[in-house]
Amino acid sequence: MSAGNMLVAQGGGPTAVINCSLVAVIEEVKRRQVKGTGKIVGALRSIDGLIDEDFIDLGKERPSNLKKICEAPGAALGSCRRKMKEEDYALILEIFKKYDIRYFFYIGGNGSMHTANAVYKLAIEIGYDLNVVGIPKTIDNDLAHTDHTPGFGSAARFIASTTREIGLDIKSLPTPISIIETPGRNAGWLAAASSLAKEEEGDAPNFIYMPERELKLDGFLSDVESSYAKYGRAVIVVSEGIKDESGHYLGAVKSEASRDGFGRGLPGGVAAYLAEKVSDILKLRARYEKPGLGARTSVKYISEVDRKEALLVGKKAVSLALKGMSGIMVTLEREKSKKYICKTGTVPLEHVAIAEKLIPPEFINANGNYVTDAFINYCVPLIGKPIQSFPSLIGHKLRIYHS
Amino acid sequence: MSAGNMLVAQGGGPTAVINCSLVAVIEEVKRRQVKGTGKIVGALRSIDGLIDEDFIDLGKERPSNLKKICEAPGAALGSCRRKMKEEDYALILEIFKKYDIRYFFYIGGNGSMHTANAVYKLAIEIGYDLNVVGIPKTIDNDLAHTDHTPGFGSAARFIASTTREIGLDIKSLPTPISIIETPGRNAGWLAAASSLAKEEEGDAPNFIYMPERELKLDGFLSDVESSYAKYGRAVIVVSEGIKDESGHYLGAVKSEASRDGFGRGLPGGVAAYLAEKVSDILKLRARYEKPGLGARTSVKYISEVDRKEALLVGKKAVSLALKGMSGIMVTLEREKSKKYICKTGTVPLEHVAIAEKLIPPEFINANGNYVTDAFINYCVPLIGKPIQSFPSLIGHKLRIYHS
Numbered sequence: 001m002s003a004g005n006m007l008v009a010q011g012g013g014p015t016a017v018i019n020c021s022l023v024a025v026i027e028e029v030k031r032r033q034v035k036g037t038g039k040i041v042g043a044l045r046s047i048d049g050l051i052d053e054d055f056i057d058l059g060k061e062r063p064s065n066l067k068k069i070c071e072a073p074g075a076a077l078g079s080c081r082r083k084m085k086e087e088d089y090a091l092i093l094e095i096f097k098k099y100d101i102r103y104f105f106y107i108g109g110n111g112s113m114h115t116a117n118a119v120y121k122l123a124i125e126i127g128y129d130l131n132v133v134g135i136p137k138t139i140d141n142d143l144a145h146t147d148h149t150p151g152f153g154s155a156a157r158f159i160a161s162t163t164r165e166i167g168l169d170i171k172s173l174p175t176p177i178s179i180i181e182t183p184g185r186n187a188g189w190l191a192a193a194s195s196l197a198k199e200e201e202g203d204a205p206n207f208i209y210m211p212e213r214e215l216k217l218d219g220f221l222s223d224v225e226s227s228y229a230k231y232g233r234a235v236i237v238v239s240e241g242i243k244d245e246s247g248h249y250l251g252a253v254k255s256e257a258s259r260d261g262f263g264r265g266l267p268g269g270v271a272a273y274l275a276e277k278v279s280d281i282l283k284l285r286a287r288y289e290k291p292g293l294g295a296r297t298s299v300k301y302i303s304e305v306d307r308k309e310a311l312l313v314g315k316k317a318v319s320l321a322l323k324g325m326s327g328i329m330v331t332l333e334r335e336k337s338k339k340y341i342c343k344t345g346t347v348p349l350e351h352v353a354i355a356e357k358l359i360p361p362e363f364i365n366a367n368g369n370y371v372t373d374a375f376i377n378y379c380v381p382l383i384g385k386p387i388q389s390f391p392s393l394i395g396h397k398l399r400i401y402h403s
Numbered sequence: 404m405s406a407g408n409m410l411v412a413q414g415g416g417p418t419a420v421i422n423c424s425l426v427a428v429i430e431e432v433k434r435r436q437v438k439g440t441g442k443i444v445g446a447l448r449s450i451d452g453l454i455d456e457d458f459i460d461l462g463k464e465r466p467s468n469l470k471k472i473c474e475a476p477g478a479a480l481g482s483c484r485r486k487m488k489e490e491d492y493a494l495i496l497e498i499f500k501k502y503d504i505r506y507f508f509y510i511g512g513n514g515s516m517h518t519a520n521a522v523y524k525l526a527i528e529i530g531y532d533l534n535v536v537g538i539p540k541t542i543d544n545d546l547a548h549t550d551h552t553p554g555f556g557s558a559a560r561f562i563a564s565t566t567r568e569i570g571l572d573i574k575s576l577p578t579p580i581s582i583i584e585t586p587g588r589n590a591g592w593l594a595a596a597s598s599l600a601k602e603e604e605g606d607a608p609n610f611i612y613m614p615e616r617e618l619k620l621d622g623f624l625s626d627v628e629s630s631y632a633k634y635g636r637a638v639i640v641v642s643e644g645i646k647d648e649s650g651h652y653l654g655a656v657k658s659e660a661s662r663d664g665f666g667r668g669l670p671g672g673v674a675a676y677l678a679e680k681v682s683d684i685l686k687l688r689a690r691y692e693k694p695g696l697g698a699r700t701s702v703k704y705i706s707e708v709d710r711k712e713a714l715l716v717g718k719k720a721v722s723l724a725l726k727g728m729s730g731i732m733v734t735l736e737r738e739k740s741k742k743y744i745c746k747t748g749t750v751p752l753e754h755v756a757i758a759e760k761l762i763p764p765e766f767i768n769a770n771g772n773y774v775t776d777a778f779i780n781y782c783v784p785l786i787g788k789p790i791q792s793f794p795s796l797i798g799h800k801l802r803i804y805h806s
Contacts, residue, residue, distance in 0.1 A: 010575075012576075013576060014572050014575055014576060039801070041801055042796070044798075055800075055801035056796065056798045056799055056800060056801055057799045057800070057801045057802065058796070060797065060799040061796055061797055061799075062797065065794055065796075065797065068793070068794045069794055069795075069796060071793075072571065072793035072794060072795075073568040073569075073571040073572050073793065074571035074572045074573075074574060074575035074576070075575040075576060076575070076795065076796050077575075077796065078574075078575045078576070079575055079576040080576070081576065161703075162697060162700075162701075165476040165696075165697070165700035165701060165702065166476075166696045166697070166700055168475065168476040168477035168700065169417055169476050169477045169696050169699065169700045170477075170696075171477060171481075172417055172477035172478040172479070172480075172481045172482055173415075173416060173417060173477070173478060173481070173482040173483070173484065178696075269675055272672055272675055287695070287696075288693070288695070289693060289694065289695035289696055289697070290691070290692060290693040290694075290695070291692065291693075291694050291695075291697060292690070292691070292692035292693070292694075293568075293569045293572050293573075293581075293690075293692055294565060294568070294569070294692070294694060294697070296572065297565075297568035297569055297571070297572045298565075298568060299568065299791065299793075300564075300703040300704070301703070388702065390471070390474075390475035390476065391468055391471045391472060391475060392472075392475075392479065393445070393459065393461070393464055393468075393472060393479050393480065394463065394464055394465065394468065395447075395459045396459055396460045396463040396464075397458075397459060397460070398442070398444055398458035398459055398460045399460065
């Protein structure tokens with residue numbers, strides 16, 4: 001192992017398996033460590049803590065505790081919503097020099113990869129020897145150049161399970177219109193994943209609306225009516241980031257204070273908005289659910305495949321960095337085989353930074369209100385073992401003598 | 404076993420264990436059945452199906468399938484939102500005569516007990532020999548004369564677990580204000596149950612607002628500010644049925660079509676409403692979650708205690724009816740002992756019908772923004788084994804040589 005210390009941080013929103021990647025980094029570093037080599041340093045609160053030099057010695061964490069940390073909700077090191085300024089990067093490099101940090105592992109989404117890339121470039125510019133390796137994570141599955149992202153599979157499992165369970169409830173006591181809002185600002189991957197809940201024609205979800213297509217209220221209402229006419233109910237899944245024909249978030253919180261670190265308005269509220277429209281215009285009783293953060297916190301719905309891959313990318317990042325690779329993010333590459341096989345690859349950080357992977361056209365149906373079989377084939381292996389299936393009563397018609 | 408057939412139906416909204424009570428009725432009837440005695444009949448879609456004579460022969464259900472039905476979301480027989488008319492009761496008695504139904508088991512909440520009571524009284528009036536026994540269920544825990552209701556423990560477990568998981572997420576990446584909306588129109592039992600998520604000072608939930616106390620916006624905002632000043636965040640749990648000082652639901656869907664079968668406006672939307680107020684007035688980023696139906700559908704959070712008690716009340720109903728008892732609902736009675744011990748009792752249906760059990764004053768703190776220890780002692784045994792606890796990193800401060 002080369003000289004120098006290693007730093008790891010977690011950026012952006014947590015996922016149900018983000019701590020698996022962290023633990024994999026720590027374990028792999030320890031496995032390869034020989035006496036006299038550097039420390040594995042954790043930056044608390046991501047870049048905020050890095051700049052405050054708020055560091056912990058991860059080499060001293062107990063292995064048995066690390067195992068449990070793997071399935072704790074939230075980012076174990078803490079995260080932040082810092083809007084990076086130009087001078088922050090120089091500051092980071094100063095601190096890296098001060099602590100002799102020679103390896104920087106950043107577990108995050110496209111915003112974090114942008115930061116990692118800027119640090120990587122500045123290190124080259126000033127001639128500081130540093131290996132920067134990005135480790136992907138996001139429930140939104142919107143990172144480019146990777147088949148999918150760790151965190152998505154578990155969130156998809158949560159959304160599919162929740163949709164199936166709510167669908168059965170609504171079937172037994174129709175509301176009759178129920179709208180479920182999922183995370184997903186610009187990319188509808190999680191809303192799309194609700195399709196894995198459906199076993200039979202008529203099952204929830206009846207329609208899925210994704211931000212990749214604008215929502216026309218007329219079309220939406222006529223979809224609701226058609227499902228109601230056919231089944232007496234409709235369970236509809238919508239991404240929080242659905243936009244109208246003029247490109248505005250439907251039902252978004254408009255207040256200034258609720259804009260995010262990048263000044264973007266905070267979506268959310270579309271399900272409430274649409275439920276009110278159904279109620280007002282179609283005169284049908286409508287309710288909505290917004291399980292929200294559950295998609296990234298519900299440890300009961302962790303996908304085993306997702307967990308393994310989150311460990312895999314963490315471990316791989318360490319081995320690539322120790323081989324001298326830098327300025328890259330670890331990716332997941334699916335093999336073109338019948339059985340699901342996924343290996344790791346790499347991509348330059350600058351290709352992932354900021355870029356956003358939307359659902360490709362072949363995964364959305366022509367009407368823009370459901371997914372295609374191609375999407376289902378793509379998504380099924382990611383959620384792990386099939387979600388729980390529930391029986392019905394056989395329902396033998398009563399035959400009874402009566403006068 | 405006396406002559407005549409037995410009918411069972413499920414009324415109102417489902418719970419995670421409502422099917423346990425149904426299965427217990429079926430199994431207990433079969434266990435006691437001898438050749439030549441009556442059938443156990445299921446009315447599909449509750450009173451709607453009863454009046455349509457939409458009956459199935461539950462005696463023919465496979466035992467192995469019934470076991471699985473126990474943990475299926477939704478009401479296995481189906482339910483309805485029928486607004487009962489006077490003539491409906493006479494119709495029910497006509498149908499009971501036609502099918503020689505001599506036992507009527509109704510699994511439901513206070514609305515269903517009102518129906519069961521009316522059927523019971525009419526049978527006496529017309530001299531028809533009928534045993535009516537109510538079986539309690541509701542996630543809302545608002546039935547009178549029972550220590551608690553089957554369905555509540557599992558919903559409470561779901562709310563407490565979800566609050567803890569969301570709390571850990573918010574702690575690692577503060578939003579900083581997060582508002583979670585729980586079911587509960589007039590009774591705040593489920594919001595109160597979120598208190599079981601808290602392990603340490605500062606943990607979620609920081610405040611709980613229940614419909615038993617009116618919400619004053621000023622007080623709410625100053626609570627939010629105080630938590631933010633102290634911890635940099637606030638996770639707040641609110642019942643959907645929170646009312647303002649003039650008794651109106653906050654953020655309720657006002658539309659006519661979304662009124663319930665009893666003409667009551669549909670609450671829900673209070674978390675969105677309060678998040679917007681926090682954002683507008685306090686200029687703090689705020690988000691909200693509305694896991695909604697999850698509280699009654701999430702089979703992963705079933706409380707073992709709740710499941711056992713749901714089976715117990717179903718079984719007990721059959722044995723009481725066969726002893727000739729009628730016009731009663733089975734209750735749960737907690738013994739005054741250190742260890743949690745709960746037995747069954749009975750109460751006349753007319754004492755439960757329509758009555759609503761709100762949280763008693765000794766369970767709510769003086770400020771009306773949290774529960775008391777007495778509530779926690781009451782609630783803890785009902786959710787089964789303790790909810791999952793998650794470790795943190797030990798966080799050994801880094802000691803490193805640097806120039």
